[in-house]
Amino acid sequence: xxxxxxxxxxxxxxxxxxxxxxxxxxxxxxxxxxxxxxxxxxxxxxxxxxxxxxxxxxxxxxxxxxxxxxxxxxxxxxxxxxxxxxxxxxxxxxxxxxxxxxxxxxxxxxxxxxxxxxxxxxxxxxxxxxxxxxxxxxxxxxxxxxxxxxxxxxxxxxxxxxxxxxxxxxxxxxxxxxxxxxxxxxxxxxxxxxxxxxxxxxxxxxxxxxxxxxxxxxxxxxxxxxxxxxxxxxxxxxxxxxxxxxxxxxxxxxxxxxxxxxxxxxxxxxxxxxxxxxxxxxxxxxxxxxxxxxxxxxxxxxxxxxxxxxxxxxxxxxxxxxxxxxxxxxxxxxxxxxxxxxxxxxxxxxxxxxxxxxxxxxxxxxxxxxxxxxxxxxxxxxxx
Ligand SMILES: *[C@@H]1O[C@H](CO)[C@@H](O)[C@H](O)[C@H]1NC(C)=O
Ligand SMILES: *[C@@H]1O[C@H](CO)[C@@H](O)[C@H](O)[C@H]1NC(C)=O
Ligand SMILES: *[C@@H]1O[C@H](CO)[C@@H](O)[C@H](O)[C@H]1NC(C)=O
Ligand SMILES: *[C@@H]1O[C@H](CO)[C@@H](O)[C@H](O)[C@H]1NC(C)=O
Ligand SMILES: *[C@@H]1O[C@H](CO)[C@@H](O)[C@H](O)[C@H]1NC(C)=O
Ligand SMILES: *[C@@H]1O[C@H](CO)[C@@H](O)[C@H](O)[C@H]1NC(C)=O
Numbered sequence: 073x074x075x076x077x078x079x080x081x082x083x084x085x086x087x088x089x090x091x092x093x094x095x096x097x098x099x100x101x102x103x104x105x106x107x108x109x110x111x112x113x114x115x116x117x118x119x120x121x122x123x124x125x126x127x128x129x130x131x132x133x134x135x136x137x138x139x140x141x142x143x144x145x146x147x148x149x150x151x152x153x154x155x156x157x158x159x160x161x162x163x164x165x166x167x168x169x170x171x172x173x174x175x176x177x178x179x180x181x182x183x184x185x186x187x188x189x190x191x192x193x194x195x196x197x198x199x200x201x202x203x204x205x206x207x208x209x210x211x212x213x214x215x216x217x218x219x220x221x222x223x224x225x226x227x228x229x230x231x232x233x234x235x236x237x238x239x240x241x242x243x244x245x246x247x248x249x250x251x252x253x254x255x256x257x258x259x260x261x262x263x264x265x266x267x268x269x270x271x272x273x274x275x276x277x278x279x280x281x282x283x284x285x286x287x288x289x290x291x292x293x294x295x296x297x298x299x300x301x302x303x304x305x306x307x308x309x310x311x312x313x314x315x316x317x318x319x320x321x322x323x324x325x326x327x328x329x330x331x332x333x334x335x336x337x338x339x340x341x342x343x344x345x346x347x348x349x350x351x352x353x354x355x356x357x358x359x360x361x362x363x364x365x366x367x368x369x370x371x372x373x374x375x376x377x378x379x380x381x382x383x384x385x386x387x388x389x390x391x392x393x394x395x396x397x398x399x400x401x402x403x404x405x406x407x408x409x410x411x412x413x414x415x416x417x418x419x420x421x422x423x424x425x426x427x428x429x430x431x432x433x434x435x436x437x438x439x440x441x442x443x444x445x446x447x448x449x450x451x452x453x454x455x456x
Pocket of ligand 6: 140145395
């Protein structure tokens with residue numbers, strides 16, 4: 073009995089300490105809770121119901137303390153990437169015949185916005201509220217002209233909305249980015265969440281299955297992680313996730329050895345050589361379209377990805393090696409980062425839809441994650 077009281081006291085202290093550690097904005101629907109941090113407009117926690125009554129399971133990786141997100145060794149856990157997510161090869165590009173050079177922070181390339189990307193910048197909360205079982209928060213970042221070498225100032229807002237799901241699943245988390253500029257500049261802003269649907273800190277995700285609406289890989293030019301600009305059919309390759317396939321099935325393929333696992337780009341929605349013409353104003357459609365589903369067959373928890381963007385990037389956490397939330401110690405493949413956004417190095421690749429935002433135009437990128445519960449799959453039988 074006294075053990076229970078002590079545990080309650082300890083829990084209260086932990087809760088107080090957690091509150092003191094971060095300025096998370098907490099969004100709730102009737103079954104879920106998500107925590108958003110101003111640093112990087114970061115998705116810090118996604119809590120969905122566990123198996124036991126009252127238990128909540130956190131299905132994204134991250135850190136307890138907001139300051140850890142500014143640590144140079146943080147692999148952008150759950151954060152918003154900007155001004156341009158992914159690589160800009162050679163840390164250079166041209167717009168209207170003028171060359172710009174940006175911060176080279178990954179070899180000779182610019183990665184995720186440069187040495188101090190938006191994932192390490194302080195956003196401000198400009199609006200939040202709730203209505204019925206939905207709640208939302210809008211965060212803003214004003215990126216000055218010349219930041220990390222990019223031309224023009226950019227004002228960007230990120231809005232998260234957590235709603236109940238119409239079909240009774242755990243819920244739907246929506247993510248909307250809007251941006252404007254005063255000079256032509258590349259913009260590609262998207263979220264970089266790492267999922268582990270068995271619960272963050274519970275070990276490898278290689279048993280999770282992934283299915284995506286993609287028939288084309290966006291291959292790299294040799295052994296550098298920069299797209300060649302081509303589109304390669306996935307059918308029959310280790311990149312074929314057109315039917316649910318375990319992430320671990322081919323993760324040890326010699327083709328992936330130089331990357332340590334998957335760290336690849338796919339074109340969504342049948343987009344291939346027609347990608348440029350098929351898109352308008354940064355979007356494939358005005359409303360987010362179903363793009364993929366990640367499932368943990370053991371717990372039956374799933375997340376479905378919806379997006380207005382043309383590309384999906386899957387990184388099987390090959391370089392993870394750091395302490396995380398709630399005493400976790402993350403190792404390689406303990407989470408999978410799945411991002412929906414524009415194509416990497418689009419600003420230098422004519423076969424990819426343009427990411428150049430111009431004054432008077434509005435950049436819009438909308439995504440949603442639907443958290444689901446399948447009935448737990450049947451255990452494999454030894455008799456077979
Ligand atoms: C960077 O560019 C220089 C000069 O072209 C080249 O020698 C070097 O190998 C490149 N480094 C990387 C990491 O690609
Ligand atoms: C909110 O969710 C609860 C529990 O599912 C439900 O009873 C209630 O009707 C919902 N309220 C609204 C406004 O949808
Ligand atoms: C960003 O917002 C500030 C403050 O409202 C405004 O002064 C500035 O002109 C805006 N910049 C752009 C690029 O719209
Ligand atoms: C993955 O599945 C295999 C076979 O069912 C099982 O032996 C292993 O423990 C699972 N690994 C994890 C991390 O769940
Ligand atoms: C995949 O994308 C294509 C092109 O947008 C669409 O026609 C098709 O319905 C999508 N498939 C699924 C399962 O959503
Ligand atoms: C940054 O992260 C590394 C690796 O987890 C850790 O060793 C180091 O203490 C952290 N630094 C700060 C200032 O938090």
